[in-house]
Amino acid sequence: MTARGLEHMEIGAGRTWRRFRRRRGGLVGLGVVVILLLTAFFAPLIAGNVPIVCRYQGRWSAPAIVETFRRVPVVGQWISPSKPFGLPSVDAKSHLSQEDVVFWPLIPFGPTETSSDSLRPPSSVHWFGTDRIGRDLASRMVHGTTVSMTVGFVAMGIATLIGLSIGGWAGYAGGWVDALFSRLIEVVTCFPVLFLILSVTVWLEPSIVNVMVIIGLTRWTSIARFTRGEFLRLREQEFVLAARASGAGPFRIAVRHLLPNAIAPALVTITFGVAQAILLEAALSWLGFGVQQPNPSWGNILRSAYVQLRWSPHMVYPPCAAIFLAVLAYNLVGDALRDAIDPRTETRTV
């Protein structure tokens, strides 16, 4: 019984992946998504003013590597910063001399590290130039990636959880439960998300957590609708009857047998949803209600570029390019995924 449920999933996933692999656009998109995720995770190793590995006063340490893992939620709390360079008050550059062995990150500037070189155009030192208070734009872009990816995934994670539960419950139970949840889905679909988020930020401190939660709480409707449809279709099929006949409870049937078969259409929506969440976060940060200075995000970098437009247009391009690339990549993956799951749309271009 369990084997059968898993078998369904294996066959479905394997076939989908084989079809997905044939799509160049999807693979390119997936590649970019992986690069963005790696950048987001290893941001301190790519850009920062703490050395990756160094030998200082006869002791070896790896402050940036420690820092990378300290940023992982939950686990990170138990890791203490690598002394002395992991501490924010210590300026590694002034402490380390020529004789010390040091491996700096690729971009040896911190995202919030200021300098007197303000509003410099791109050069070999500052690849993307610097902003009004002399912060390295390349470093800020790298660390902004972490924000965008986190928002995309956490917000859609919340949305997926709600969407699958409500859609699955409605589709499986049917009757008045279905009617009730269907109305709820209709109501929430009509929510003007941006307006709601802005309304909330009136009375809550603008923070990235609030943004993620609100996007998650409002963007689950299409996931729920697809899941409901799939559950309605699947619950009458023989393998469900077989599971029920062998004594499986409703929860077990829903999770072990229906969910693996119903996840595919939701997955496409989730992929597009991540792109939408990234866009929404950038828009909110641009308006000043998302990530707050000095923390970097693509949206607030774009905002400072807007403010400094007449003097230094160079600041506009990196965030624009990054937003375009990220959204394009997720859209490509979503489209390829949809084609791979539903062979009827095989003939679509791109």
Add this chain to the structure above:
Amino acid sequence: MITYALRRLLLLIPTYVGITAVTFGVIHLSPGSPTLFHGSDGGSQEMSEASWKRLESHFGLDRPLHVQYGQWLTRSVRLDFGTSFSDGRAVLQKIAEKLPWTLLLSTISIVGGLLISIPIGIRSAARRGGFFDRISGVLLYAMFSVPSYVVAMLLIVAVVVIPIEAIPISGVRADHFASMTPLEKIGDISRHLLLIAICFTYPSLAFQSRFVRGNMLDVLGQDYIRTARSKGLNERAVIWRHGFGNTLIPMITLLGLLLPTVISGSVILEVMFQIPGIGKLFYDAVLQRDFPTVMGLSSLTAMLVLLATLLADLAYGLADPRVRYDSARA
């Protein structure tokens, strides 16, 4: 049909109540009351005292939340959203002043969008897989991934860097607007609105063209198209009269979906270009913690969205006699 329309109209009520209740609840249940924040927001003590009084009398803040909401709801049905905190004027009047700009831009964007995207969609569908179809497909796909505010930033940079003096990047009128002849006035406003109109139109282009193309492809695969061709009709008549004519029905639903996105998308663009429309009003209201205005705008937008969707659904039924609403749809 009439039963269906009535049922849908009745459904509007719980939906409207749901949306406003959530917004109302979110604002009120958040830590810190609106009065508290307003008082501590730098305004003089006297000001906050006055606004507190106004707020108390208008919302009855000493009563339980559901009573407050009930009062607000009955007022909102009569379109009475109270008076603004920031200048003490009626919220409805403030909205009515700003609405024309946003409506003007929305109209330009919807009409302009259709004028551009319908020919593109039809052309690519008519020669499917051809050069035009492939190129426009790739370009539109890339465009689809660029949000309108990024386009806006790039346009502004282009205008500033090149520079193009004739195109202003913010505001809606020149300083000496009052002394202009009517013709110059129209010219001045259109110069000011040029960039933002492009940005308003842009986001729907990709989606609409692909939408038209997809529907055209569906229709062109039908038997009656083959019949039309085989009886010797020229290709133009086949494509436009028999083909495009039959894609109009799905287009109606598209229009219903467009309006809400246009309006909620207006916030960032209107702030960027300093256009005194609905989006800018909302942004300012949020910054000033102007509770009645925020609430009024949210509810009006929700109403508008609901009505647009409903009208599109009903128009769909009127336009296509095959669509029947008798069977209960979930």
